[in-house]
Each structure stands twice: as structure tokens, then as C-alpha cells.
Amino acid sequence: MKRQGIRKSCLMIALVSCSIAATADAAGIENQQGVLDGKYISTAADCVACHTAKGGAAFAGGYAIDSPMGTIWSTNITPSKKFGIGDYTEAEFARAVREGVARDGHHLYPAMPYTSYGKMTDEDIAALYKYFMTQVQPVDTPNKETKLPFPFSVRSSMAIWNLIYGDSKPFVPVGDQSQEINRGNYLVNSLAHCAECHTPRTALMGLDSSKPLAGSPLGPWYAPNITADKVAGIGAWTDDELKAYLRTGHVAGKAQAAGPMAEAVEHSLQYLSDADLNAIVAYLKQTKPVGADGAKPRDGYGAPADSETRLRGNAVRDADPGWKVYSATCSACHGARGEGTSVYPSLFHNSATGAAYPANLVATILFGVHRTIDGHDIEMPGFGPQASYTERLTDQQVADVSNYVLANFGQPQKKLTADDVAVARAGGPVAPLVKLSPYLLPGAIVVLLVLIVIAIAVTRRRRAYKKG
Incomplete structure (x- = not known):
């Protein structure tokens, strides 16, 4: 009887142990999958391109971004507790990525495309946070200080800009569109942040939502129209051509990637899955065409010359x-x-x-x-x-x-x-707002003086009225 009891006890212990082991294995697989997903999301979002200096450690910052306002230095986003994001909670990380507000409350410049990342899902934010905190090596590289001229040096002014152009609502699939097109929509307008380069800018340098993906100057380069227009955009491209361009940056007799697009292909797009590249193609081919002057597509001109x-x-x-x-x-x-x-x-x-x-x-x-x-x-x-x-x-x-x-x-x-x-x-055309910047401080002073004069005049008039 004792032997039978012992056997039963051993059997129960073995079953419980197997159950615990299976649960632990399942949790481990789930955790590893989250890390793998986070790495893929980081690649799709092209984090490494901007947050890695030439010859520097991955994600340690120090990359110079030439913006219309001046040079913006990318920051260290390794889990370094001294110079990086090591002390960030997931909520603080999400706020920085989606809203452009750092842990200490200072505003980031939109060279960090948080206006697009604001559409990232909660699941992708969580996976990205897990990847950076557990798989990226901490690097104690100090951040370089960004010093822009006035008024762009006033980071708090970004709060007003964000009210106009910010959007931190996670992406919601469109009900009457296919799963593939919804995935392409999410990739183009959030993770891959294509609009940040390919959509024209307003006078305040926000994205012009009336002309999405219609082409825009980008420093000395020009990010072309990638809407479904068959002349101005990519509407006449075959699906295979567009996919090949995204994967390799080259389509013979049509186009080759250079400048910022070459960086996007090198660091991000070439590593996307076939399904995701197909989704991007499907989404772009159904976008609203935005036309422009031109008799034929930009790849249709010219002939051999002798x-x-x-x-x-x-x-x-x-x-x-x-x-x-x-x-x-x-x-x-x-x-x-x-x-x-x-x-x-x-x-x-x-x-x-x-x-x-x-x-x-x-x-x-x-x-x-x-x-x-x-x-x-x-x-x-x-x-x-x-x-x-x-x-x-x-x-x-x-x-x-x-x-x-x-x-x-x-x-x-x-x-x-x-x-x-x-x-x-010299870096491309100067934005109108930047041209006006030297006059903004004197103008603000003049406006302030006028308001002071008006306030004094009103005060004196009230006093005179009371005496009368």
C-alpha cells in the first residue's frame, strides 16, 4: 500500500512538473516571440538609421539630421541608465514614441517622426519596448546637444505645433478594406513613416494632409509623388516593379534609390517580409491619385544620344x-x-x-x-x-x-x-518659416511694446474716467 501511495505521489509530482515546465516553455516562447516582433518593428520603423552614427554603436545616437531649422542630433536610445532610455517605463517610452515628449518632459523635435509613430498599436509599442530593454546592449555614449536658432530653440513651442499636427491615436483598420490593404496602410502611414518625406509641408512645416504622398523637397533631394496617379505617381508601375524597388532600390529602365530613400531601403525595407512588401504595394496602388503637370511618367523621357x-x-x-x-x-x-x-x-x-x-x-x-x-x-x-x-x-x-x-x-x-x-x-531650399525666423524676435518685441503702450493708455483712460 505504501509503495502504491508513493508511486501515485511520484506520478502526481511528475505530472505537475511537466505542466509547470510546459507553461514555462510556453511563456518563454511567447516572450521570445515578443522580442522577435520588437526587433522586426524596430527594423520596419527604421530606428537604427537615425539613431546610429557612422562607425558608432547601434542605437547610441550621435547621427546628424540636417533639418530646415539646423542640425538635430539623434539621441541615445539604448537601455543605458546614464545616457539612454534605461529608466523609462513602458508608458514613458510610449509617450516619447507617440507624442514626442521625453521622460523629463521636454519636447522632441519632429525629426523624430512621432507624428507617424503616434498611430502605432499598443501591442507594437509593447513589443518594441521589450526589444530595446532586453536585447539592445546599453551603451554609455553621451548625447550631443541640439542647438537651433531662436525661435526653434524654444522646445516648449512644440506643444502648440503638436496641437495642430500631432496625432497619437493608434491605427484602427478600415472596415471596408482588405486585411492586406489595412496592413499596408499601417506600414506606410505609421511604422515606415513614408508621409514624413513624401508629403508636402505647410508654412509651419507640418504635413499637408490635403496632398498625402504627393511629393516634397527633402533638403537637396526631392521625395517624389508615390500616389496612384499614372503620370505623376507610381500608378503605371507594375506590382513587381514597385516591390523590387522597395526591396533593392533599383528597377532597370525606371528608377534607383539615392539619398534618404537609399538609407530607408538599406536599413529597413529590404528586410521586410514579402507579405509586408506586398501590403505596401497594394496600399499605394489604391491611394487617391494626386496629379501634376507632365505629359508622361518621369521614367518615360529620353533616348540614347550620339x-x-x-x-x-x-x-x-x-x-x-x-x-x-x-x-x-x-x-x-x-x-x-x-x-x-x-x-x-x-x-x-x-x-x-x-x-x-x-x-x-x-x-x-x-x-x-x-x-x-x-x-x-x-x-x-x-x-x-x-x-x-x-x-x-x-x-x-x-x-x-x-x-x-x-x-x-x-x-x-x-x-x-x-x-x-x-x-x-548648401542643403536645399530654405523653408519660408526659416527665412522669417530672424524677424520673429524683433517682431515679438514690437508686438509686446505695442501691447504695453495700449495697456498704459487704457489704464490712464480709466483713471481719468474715475476722476471725472
């Missing part, structure tokens, strides 16, 4: 100065006829040379192309400030070769000047 072979070897004293630059600097890679190679793209049927705004052509010549896809580097050297002295082009030379390329391979009616190139070299 001017390089026709002029080479002849007396060229009075030849097109743009051809001279092209012959000496560009033709070895892009071909005498602009046909390109298996490595370097064709210059005709190219969205940079056929675009309504040739900003990307100029920026590419100045700053080059740099992206790493599937471990392979895609490089085109820039001929601007970072080039060696012997390869550096002047503003006039960049304007000349740009006009040659536009005339032969793109939109010939587009003309650029050395002044246009100088603006691009």
Missing part, C-alpha cells in the same frame, strides 16, 4: 561645356550614349532625369549614391564637397553637365543654373 561619340576627337573648343564634363567624368560608367551598364543605370528612362523637379539629378552628382543590399555595395561617387580635389566639380560644371543630361536623356525644357546647384550644395 553627341558623345560624334564630338569626341573633333575640335571641341566651342563645344557644349556640359558635354565636356560628361565625356570626362560620366561616360566611362554611364556609356557614351547614356545607356548605362549592368552596374550603372541608364540615364534615359530614368526617374531622376525625367522628373518635373531635377533636384535628385543634381543631388546625385554632388553627393553620389550609396546603399548596401544583400551584402553588396552599390556606389556612385559624388563630385561635390566630399570628392577629391581633382574630381570635384564647381557649381557651374554641375549645372552644365546636368543641363547636358536633361537635354539629351531627360526633360530638355528643364534648365539649371550655378545658383541652383549652390542651393543644393
